[in-house]
Every structure is written in structure tokens, then in C-alpha cells.
Amino acid sequence: MAHNPEPLSETSVIKFNDQDFHSLRDRCLRRRLPFEDETFPAEASSIGQKLLQGKNLSFLEWKRPWELSEVPPHFILEDASRFDIEQGIAGDCWFLAALGSLTQNPQCLQKILMDQSFSHQYAGIFRFRFWQYGQWVEVVVDDRLPAIGRDCLFVRPRKGNQEFWPCLLEKAYAKLRGSYSQLHYGYIENALVDLTGGVVTTVNLHSSPSNLLMAVKMAAETGSLMTCATPNGPTAGAQVMKNGLVSQHAYTVTGAEKIQYRRGWEEIIRLWNPWGNTEWRGRWGDGSREWQETRDQRKSQLYENKEDGEFWMSCQDFQENFSCLFICNQFPITLDHGLTPHERWHLIMFKNQVLLGNTTGAPRRETQYFFDVSELTRGHNIVVSFTVKPQSLKAEDENFPIRFQVFKVRQPFQQFQERLPPTFFSPFRHDIQGIEYEVNSNFTKSFHLIPGHYVVVPSAPREKTEYLLRIFLKMPDSDRYRAFGILSGSLPENGSQQSIFYRYAQQGLDIDATQLQNLLNQELLTGMVRDTFSLDECRSIVALMDLKVNGRLDQEEFGRLWRRLVHCQHVFQNFRMSSGVLLSSNLGKAIENTVFLTGIFVSSELLDLMSLRYSDSTGRVTFPSLVCFLMRLEAMAKTFRNLSKDGKGLYLTEMEWMSLVMYT
Structure with a gap:
């Protein structure tokens, strides 16, 4: 009965309702007709009586994203973010708070979203994966969404970006559960487990660890999902209270810091509301006196006064206003005896x-x-x-x-x-x-x-x-x-990236290629003289991550890079020889096991060219070369799919072509 988690593969995934995504999509492409899902039809039954009752939905229609958007719709534009999510009329904050936290763990999120788009082989069909009782289940949906006018009834895209991955993912989860009404109120723990296959640690905030700040930062370092909930209010359902919080509501925990304030330090925690607005109005909230008074040098990185649903509050206020903190990881996290994150x-x-x-x-x-x-x-x-x-669960049951x-x-x-x-259980x-x-x-x-x-x-x-x-x-x-195969020079994961970034960033704002070279070689490759990152490699990495096209990486761009470096290191360690060398013959395996390259196909001819380009004369691939190869492959594949209208080719002006190939 002993079991250890295995890498996710197509053969280990169960097809929900026996619907095969590839065969359904290919049939639609041959017929040139968009997919219509008969198992989850565009009808009232898919919404459910709980959400239909008492509402005037006479103008309700089911529309595809290109009918809802004034501009061409996107599945994902750049990276998936919690700010892409805005809750609709369903009370599924318990699911959306977990999903918002999942966006901070791109490797886990990619297992669910995979590589999909509205351009490459678009046929009105999408697929998503959820963990169900020991196995991953793939759910297929069409992209017809319930809407009134151009407004989605449930999760809607954030204004301006038209990213539809949250809407379609919510629809797939509703199908898995039976209807959208089955998402109307639920348990945070269920959503966390269904999205990750992990195990949930529940922290009672009224008797929580003495160092709550360190517990949250430690959980962030391990890539854990973190959510929390407010207790019930004086009336049933979610109600906005005077302090700006919503009663009986789920939030995502997105960060924690110790910040300079007056003559001492203040511990603060950052939260996000799936409503997309409605924020805390107390101490350290947006526009508060505390942010105006602090002289902490990190203020510009930590604080943004936006109506985006995200806000800071003191740890003390957090514990007084929230009932539970839920932490989900692939393996348990124990918040006792030193808060050890890497237990086996x-x-x-x-x-x-x-x-x-x-x-x-x-x-x-x-x-x-x-x-x-x-x-x-x-x-x-x-x-x-x-x-x-x-x-095995009945809605009317009060007991478990x-x-x-x-x-x-x-x-x-x-x-x-x-x-x-039976004698073992004798009451005597x-x-x-x-x-x-x-x-x-x-x-x-x-x-x-x-x-x-x-x-x-x-x-x-x-x-x-x-x-x-x-x-x-x-x-x-x-x-x-x-047990974990941790080597000297291993990259610490998410939480530690900030302190490293600040050590090398100019005035704590951003880093250029030279600073990145110093950072990687000193923090990661100490003693590995032959395998250091060259300045040209670091310039290439900066160009690939440089969304603002200014030749520098800010903290957010560096965070995207950091997550990829962590994953590249895991791939390198898994496929290198006992001598510590990665051979060019293993580049294909490296691609297959790189999460951010899921869905990207490389022909044997292209792989041979890449072996020549990124290995030395003996067929040896250094870690810096592997990083540049995997990240460039991701960037070029995404660029093609974003620019191509039919998934087969693209048209560029001379200036667009030169900018693409000469900079990135």
C-alpha cells in the first residue's frame, strides 16, 4: 500500500464522462464547427435551481468568448494571475480563493491549465484537470458561458485584458460537481485538495503559532497554497462589514512582511478578495495613515493603492478578524518546533x-x-x-x-x-x-x-x-x-527570492544583466567555475523576462525568472549523470519534464540543432546553457501562438521580425 507521488502523465489521467479531448477537438476541426458539450449543455440544468431561484434571468444567453469580448479573447495573456479573477453571482469564493493562491505556484497551476489558446487549433473546446480521491481527472468543456449582454453571470474576465481561463476553469469545476449551483457555498479545504492533490493544515488563528509571520513566510517558501476565512456575520450569507471585510467569506493569503514603522517594526500580512474589490479599511489598508508614515525603503515594492481586492493588514488585526488559516502542500507542513519546511x-x-x-x-x-x-x-x-x-455526502447531513x-x-x-x-477493543x-x-x-x-x-x-x-x-x-x-537531494548551492524557493533580489538591486528597484550575472554566480554557482553564467547569457535571460522592454528586471519580473530557475535546477539534477554532467542526448527528456513547456512539441530535427547550439564539443550541456535553452524555447513557442492567427504561420513586418530575433 505504500505510495509515492508520480509525475503526471497522459496515461495516469482519468477522462471524465469518457470524453477524450483530442478526438473531440479533431472531429470539430474536420467539421469546422465549434464543440458543443452534450454532457453539460447550455441550459438551465447546468446552472441549477439554487442559483436560478428568485432571479430574473430572462435575458440570459450562452455566448462564446469571442462574442463577449470587443477585442480578440485570450486564454492567458503573459502569466496567469489572481487579478485575472473576478467573482460572479455564485458564492464560490471558497474555490476562487484557493485558485487565486494556486496562481502563485505556476508549476501546480500548469498541471490544471495546460497549454491552450484561442488561436492554435481552436475548436471551442478546452480541458482542465482536477485531483479526485487519489487520481487526476480531465474535464472537457465547450466555451459557451452564461451571460447577460456582454457580462458573464459567473466569473468574468478582468476589464481590459480579456483572459478567459478563470471562466472556463470555473465551468469545468461546475461540470465536475454537477452544476454551477454545486459551487454555491462550499469548503475551502475541498477546493485546495481538488486543485493540488495536497494535504491541508488548518491553523486556528485564535490559538495560532506565536510567530505567525514566520509560519506564513515559511509556507510561501515551500510553494504552499494559503487561504483564510472570516466567521459568520449577524445575518446569513456574505455581508460587507464596516471595516471593509466580508463576513462568511474566503480570502487568499498572498504575502507577509515585517516593515519599519515609527520607532519599531510592524508585522503585516497581505490578502486578496476574490470579488476583485471591497478591501479592508483599517490599519495598513490602502490609503491608510500607516503607509503614509512608514519610511521603509521597500514601500514602493510592497504598496499599491489599487481597487484590485488586494490589501495589507497587521497580523494582530488578521488574527482578530479571521477564524482559520488553511495551508495546502503536497506533503504536510507542521507549524511546531522550529517551523521546519523541508521535513521528509x-x-x-x-x-x-x-x-x-x-x-x-x-x-x-x-x-x-x-x-x-x-x-x-x-x-x-x-x-x-x-x-x-x-x-457519500448528503447536503442535509449536519454530521460528517x-x-x-x-x-x-x-x-x-x-x-x-x-x-x-474484538477483545482488543474491550472497554475494560x-x-x-x-x-x-x-x-x-x-x-x-x-x-x-x-x-x-x-x-x-x-x-x-x-x-x-x-x-x-x-x-x-x-x-x-x-x-x-x-532524501530531498538538496545540494550545496541549491536555489531557495519563492519566499527567499526577495531578500536575494534586494541585495543586488539598485536602490531596491530592479537589476540589469551585470547584476543578474553576479547574483546567479554568487548565490547559485559558488565553486562551479566552469559552469558560471556569462554576461551574454544573462543579457539573453533579461531580454526573455523583460516585459517592460527596458533592459532591466523589476521584482515581479525577477519572481517569474526565479520560479523558472528553481524548476530548471530540479530538471538538471534529475537528468544529469553521476559525474554531474547533463548530456545533450537528454535534452528531449528535459523538455518533457519541464512544467512550463507542457504542450510544446520539438521535432527530432530541431532537437539535433539545439544539441549543437547549447552543448560543447563533447555533448555536455551546462546548467546555464540548459536554463537559456528551456526559457528561450518557452518564449518562442508562446510568441508564435500569440502572433499566429491560424496556428500554422504568422506575418510580421520587417521591424517586428528584427525586434523579435535581435532582442530576445
Whole structure:
């Protein structure tokens, strides 16, 4: 039953409703007719009565993006951002807050969005992937969206950019759930798990870690998704309060900093509202006195007074106004004993499990899952996570469908490996040490257990219940770095990039190619003399990331570069030889395993040319050369698809052609 996550591949993806994207798209292209999804029709049934009831939708129509936009629509323009999202009439902030956080982790987001557009092989059909109970499921939708006039009824594109990926992704999730009405109110934990396949740590903000700021920054460094929720207000539903926050509402946590204020320091946290506006009006909010008074040199990077739904507030106000913080990662994050981000976890997974219901009142204990704690580790060392299938959930149920207990198995019962006898559960025994919990559709509980033999015993009080069970076991700290393959000179991930950027940036604003060369060679390649980044390579990298076309990288552009460098390093380490050399013969594998190149095809002839271009005479590819190759391949493929009208060719003026090839 032991299981470790595997790379996502086409063969490991389940097709929802048995709809194959490629065959459906190819048939539409042959017929020259846009796709119409009969399994999720452009009808009231796809919206659902919960959202139709009491609303005058007589002018409702289903329109495709090119009918809703005055300019040609885009799937993604540049990078996907939380600011592309604006919530509609459905109360799905729980899903959109999780999605907003996912945009800060491009590698995870790319698994869901893939490489799609309104130009290359457009046939009115799109596909998205969601994690469901131990496997990825691909959902196909047409691009007909419910709208009144030019306004989408649900998630709508931000004005000015006409990016439709959030609208289409929301539609795919509605199809997976049954209708748009099934998105009207839900659990944040469910959205986080469905978007990542990760495990959720829930932090009670009224009894949270003493150093909440460090906990949030540490979670950001690991690429975790972070969301939070306000408690219920005096009336049912989401209501805007006097302080600008919305009751019974989900927000995305997007950052945390310690900032100079008056004679000391203030800890502040940044949040984003899926409504796209309606912001906090208290301390450190947009236009507040605190921002006017601070003399912190980073003010220009941290603070923007915009009606974009994003705002800062003090950590104290955050804890007083929000009830829970949800942190989701591929493996558990424990916020105790030093906030260690790189712990090694072993995963045991039990898929497609079934519990029979019980009407007698006495707990049934036939289903048992054993595990061992071999060594004592610091903090929480066991995480138990249940994910219940929606077919086992009933909307009218107030109680959750599964309860479970964790028992320490002592002698003489350790001889039983598959099922403990009824005598083990005798109420007269004093050494059972059971711990009982209830679970909802996604429930995670952390424990600190001493070494020994243990068993998890779930029970279903009423109905038959299907579920996935994951048990995470923390490994000893001594194995941490060897398990993760962390080498000296490894890039720290997202959170640490800011401090490195500020050390090399001019006045904390931006960096040029020379500063980037110093940064990469000193922070990343210490002692690797032969493989240093040349100035010409750094000029090329700057040109590829330079959205403002000013020959420099600001903090946002550097952040985009940083995420790609982190991923390039993982690819380089995975395919290099034991001697530390990457051979040109492995460039094809490197492309296949680079997340930001998903969907990009390279012919064998082009790959041979690239081997000549980016390797030396012995066929050796350095890490700097690999970075330049992968990033340039991404930029050129995206440029072609953005400029091409039919996906087959493009027309450029001489000046456009020269600007493209001579600068980038």
C-alpha cells in the first residue's frame, strides 16, 4: 500500500464522462464547427435551481468568448494571475480563493491549465484537470458561458485584458460537481485538495503559532497554497462589514512582511478578495495613515493603492478578524518546533476504500489500517488525511460521514497484522489510548506519537461511505537532506527570492544583466567555475523576462525568472549523470519534464540543432546553457501562438521580425 507521488502523465489521467479531448477537438476541426458539450449543455440544468431561484434571468444567453469580448479573447495573456479573477453571482469564493493562491505556484497551476489558446487549433473546446480521491481527472468543456449582454453571470474576465481561463476553469469545476449551483457555498479545504492533490493544515488563528509571520513566510517558501476565512456575520450569507471585510467569506493569503514603522517594526500580512474589490479599511489598508508614515525603503515594492481586492493588514488585526488559516502542500507542513519546511515524509495511500454503514449504534471495527512509528522525531510526526467521495455526502447531513480512532497496539496484540480481535477493543482495557475524530469530505489531523505499532480504525455511523485514506509518516531529521537531494548551492524557493533580489538591486528597484550575472554566480554557482553564467547569457535571460522592454528586471519580473530557475535546477539534477554532467542526448527528456513547456512539441530535427547550439564539443550541456535553452524555447513557442492567427504561420513586418530575433 505504500505510495509515492508520480509525475503526471497522459496515461495516469482519468477522462471524465469518457470524453477524450483530442478526438473531440479533431472531429470539430474536420467539421469546422465549434464543440458543443452534450454532457453539460447550455441550459438551465447546468446552472441549477439554487442559483436560478428568485432571479430574473430572462435575458440570459450562452455566448462564446469571442462574442463577449470587443477585442480578440485570450486564454492567458503573459502569466496567469489572481487579478485575472473576478467573482460572479455564485458564492464560490471558497474555490476562487484557493485558485487565486494556486496562481502563485505556476508549476501546480500548469498541471490544471495546460497549454491552450484561442488561436492554435481552436475548436471551442478546452480541458482542465482536477485531483479526485487519489487520481487526476480531465474535464472537457465547450466555451459557451452564461451571460447577460456582454457580462458573464459567473466569473468574468478582468476589464481590459480579456483572459478567459478563470471562466472556463470555473465551468469545468461546475461540470465536475454537477452544476454551477454545486459551487454555491462550499469548503475551502475541498477546493485546495481538488486543485493540488495536497494535504491541508488548518491553523486556528485564535490559538495560532506565536510567530505567525514566520509560519506564513515559511509556507510561501515551500510553494504552499494559503487561504483564510472570516466567521459568520449577524445575518446569513456574505455581508460587507464596516471595516471593509466580508463576513462568511474566503480570502487568499498572498504575502507577509515585517516593515519599519515609527520607532519599531510592524508585522503585516497581505490578502486578496476574490470579488476583485471591497478591501479592508483599517490599519495598513490602502490609503491608510500607516503607509503614509512608514519610511521603509521597500514601500514602493510592497504598496499599491489599487481597487484590485488586494490589501495589507497587521497580523494582530488578521488574527482578530479571521477564524482559520488553511495551508495546502503536497506533503504536510507542521507549524511546531522550529517551523521546519523541508521535513521528509513517507506516504501510505489506501485508494477506493469502502465502509459499510451501521444502524445498530455499536461501532463496526472490521476495517483497520496499521502503521509503525520507528523513531522519535520532533513535533507532529503522523498525519492522517481522509477524503470522502461526494456520492457519500448528503447536503442535509449536519454530521460528517466518518469517524476514526487511532490506537497504540501493545503486546500481545502486535502479532495481528491484518485485523485485531474484538477483545482488543474491550472497554475494560486501560491501554487502548484511542483518539476519536469526525471528518468531513476532506479532513486532516496531526499527531505526535511515540515509537510503536499503531492502527487507524474508521467507522461510518449511518450510510455506506467511499473514501481515500492517506497516512503520512515523518522520517528522522538526519535523513532530511539526503532524501530531498538538496545540494550545496541549491536555489531557495519563492519566499527567499526577495531578500536575494534586494541585495543586488539598485536602490531596491530592479537589476540589469551585470547584476543578474553576479547574483546567479554568487548565490547559485559558488565553486562551479566552469559552469558560471556569462554576461551574454544573462543579457539573453533579461531580454526573455523583460516585459517592460527596458533592459532591466523589476521584482515581479525577477519572481517569474526565479520560479523558472528553481524548476530548471530540479530538471538538471534529475537528468544529469553521476559525474554531474547533463548530456545533450537528454535534452528531449528535459523538455518533457519541464512544467512550463507542457504542450510544446520539438521535432527530432530541431532537437539535433539545439544539441549543437547549447552543448560543447563533447555533448555536455551546462546548467546555464540548459536554463537559456528551456526559457528561450518557452518564449518562442508562446510568441508564435500569440502572433499566429491560424496556428500554422504568422506575418510580421520587417521591424517586428528584427525586434523579435535581435532582442530576445
